[in-house]
Amino acid sequence: MLAQDDHFRPQYHFTPPTNWLNDPNGLVYYQGEYHLLYQYHPESAVWGPMHWGHAVSRDLVNWQHLPIALYPDEYGLIYSGSAVIDWKDSAGFGKEALVAIFTHHQERQESQSLAYSTDRGRTWTKYAGNPVLLPADGQRDFRDPKVFWYSEHGAEHWVLVLAAGEEIQFFASADLIHWQPTGSFGKEHIANFGFWETPDLFKLAVGEGPESRWVLTAGVGKNGIAGTSGMRYFIGDFDGQTFTSEYAPDTVLWVDHGADFYAAQTWNDEPRGLRLMLGWQNNWQYAKVIPTTAWRGVFNLPRRLSLRHTAHGIRLFQQPIAELTALRGPQSHWQNITLLPTQNLLQAVQGDSFEICVEFRINPSVETFGLRVRVGDQQATTIGYHVPRQQILLDRTSSGQTGFDPGFACVHSADLEPIDGIIRLQIFVDRSSVEVFCNDGRVVISDSIFPDADSQGLEVFTQGAETVIKTLDVYALSPASFTQAEK
Numbered sequence: 001m002l003a004q005d006d007h008f009r010p011q012y013h014f015t016p017p018t019n020w021l022n023d024p025n026g027l028v029y030y031q032g033e034y035h036l037l038y039q040y041h042p043e044s045a046v047w048g049p050m051h052w053g054h055a056v057s058r059d060l061v062n063w064q065h066l067p068i069a070l071y072p073d074e075y076g077l078i079y080s081g082s083a084v085i086d087w088k089d090s091a092g093f094g095k096e097a098l099v100a101i102f103t104h105h106q107e108r109q110e111s112q113s114l115a116y117s118t119d120r121g122r123t124w125t126k127y128a129g130n131p132v133l134l135p136a137d138g139q140r141d142f143r144d145p146k147v148f149w150y151s152e153h154g155a156e157h158w159v160l161v162l163a164a165g166e167e168i169q170f171f172a173s174a175d176l177i178h179w180q181p182t183g184s185f186g187k188e189h190i191a192n193f194g195f196w197e198t199p200d201l202f203k204l205a206v207g208e209g210p211e212s213r214w215v216l217t218a219g220v221g222k223n224g225i226a227g228t229s230g231m232r233y234f235i236g237d238f239d240g241q242t243f244t245s246e247y248a249p250d251t252v253l254w255v256d257h258g259a260d261f262y263a264a265q266t267w268n269d270e271p272r273g274l275r276l277m278l279g280w281q282n283n284w285q286y287a288k289v290i291p292t293t294a295w296r297g298v299f300n301l302p303r304r305l306s307l308r309h310t311a312h313g314i315r316l317f318q319q320p321i322a323e324l325t326a327l328r329g330p331q332s333h334w335q336n337i338t339l340l341p342t343q344n345l346l347q348a349v350q351g352d353s354f355e356i357c358v359e360f361r362i363n364p365s366v367e368t369f370g371l372r373v374r375v376g377d378q379q380a381t382t383i384g385y386h387v388p389r390q391q392i393l394l395d396r397t398s399s400g401q402t403g404f405d406p407g408f409a410c411v412h413s414a415d416l417e418p419i420d421g422i423i424r425l426q427i428f429v430d431r432s433s434v435e436v437f438c439n440d441g442r443v444v445i446s447d448s449i450f451p452d453a454d455s456q457g458l459e460v461f462t463q464g465a466e467t468v469i470k471t472l473d474v475y476a477l478s479p480a481s482f483t484q485a486e487k
Contacts, residue, residue, distance in 0.1 A: 014299040016053060019040070037070075052102070054068065080103060084148065193232075197219040324355070
């Protein structure tokens with residue numbers, strides 16, 4: 001029997017079968033499967049004693065839920081971390097063992113521990129020598145290890161990136177068990193943002209040429225771009241020991257300009273050499289009270305990352321993975337249409353899960369143009385572009401249920417310059433989410449929404465004057481497959 005609020009459960013975003021989900025953990029690829037482990041409370045839809053849930057996918061769209069991977073034990077709860085394939089058996093756990101590196105959390109101490117699997121992640125054994133890394137000088141916040149293999153400039157070793165209060169710390173190891181500190185970053189960048197969480201570190205090419213940079217991402221505990229928590233990123237260099245940003249502390253870069261993208265991690269060992277990121281579609285401002293009961297917690301769509309030169313310097317670009325096109329169903333298409341303020345091309349289009357690809361040509365006489373999704377009786381979520389301010393807006397003030405948190409009903413915005421007089425948007429709408437990728441991923445805004453089940457209208461609008469729509473495509477999206485592994 002469905003819960004009364006199950007019309008909020010997404011059709012193609014990952015949710016747990018039941019109960020609470022937060023940070024993605026242990027993202028790694030092995031033998032044809034993308035592993036997704038995650039913070040999970042199997043007994044309640046409210047945050048509580050953390051376990052690691054587990055699922056696998058061959059295409060990052062359709063998922064199979066596996067049994068819980070890690071349970072709390074005498075060393076504490078199982079907080080966030082990562083996973084690697086130990087290709088050289090450096091730890092001695094077995095050939096090509098999957099090794100999870102995670103935080104053991106107790107009230108007065110956090111430490112780092114290991115678990116391993118030699119059967120493709122189906123069963124896990126905790127290392128008998130846990131914990132393998134303790135905080136120095138009684139550091140209380142010491143968590144969320146991201147581990148990867150570093151092989152540059154003649155050096156080869158494991159790297160562990162850790163959130164330690166007001167700084168990111170780096171460690172090196174030959175065997176995943178014995179770790180030595182190598183550097184730190186971030187104290188000068190954390191002012192007014194609380195503390196660091198869930199760091200990640202990876203190298204990306206800049207554009208199509210030989211140039212490259214290292215990217216450090218991390219969550220902040222307060223004053224996020226659109227809520228309490230948010231994800232920042234830094235561009236610079238990593239020498240195998242520590243990270244150095246090439247921008248001054250007053251340059252603050254956000255991964256996502258919406259409220260609901262946090263604790264993001266990227267997959268290790270992606271077979272095509274892509275850097276793919278997954279975030280938790282929530283915000284600690286209201287995560288525990290969003291209006292769902294049988295389940296609580298969603299992941300954003302996986303994103304492909306790249307770096308490009310812009311007029312403001314090198315910036316991170318994010319695009320939805322190409323595999324999502326497999327969900328496309330019936331398509332509605334328009335081209336070279338002059339839209340009038342009194343006109344809605346989409347009045348015949350209905351749905352609660354779809355993809356919109358649209359190109360608007362800038363008319364300086366227009367104040368705002370855009371789309372309204374999940375339109376119903378006094379409900380709508382507006383994605384608009386304010387021409388004079390050159391800003392993209394996502395307005396969820398009338399999106400549906402908003403009273404569960406006093407700050408939920410709000411407008412999120414980001415600066416967005418046209419490209420050759422064009423604003424290009426790719427929008428994914430699901431039953432309780434909107435993700436907007438602007439100008440090929442230069443800016444992304446991700447927000448949760450909770451409209452009524454029958455709020456399924458769609459509108460395209462222009463205010464102040466006519467707007468030319470160069471192209472507009474609306475695809476109905478089929479549900480992704482979420483299955484349960486046989487016991």
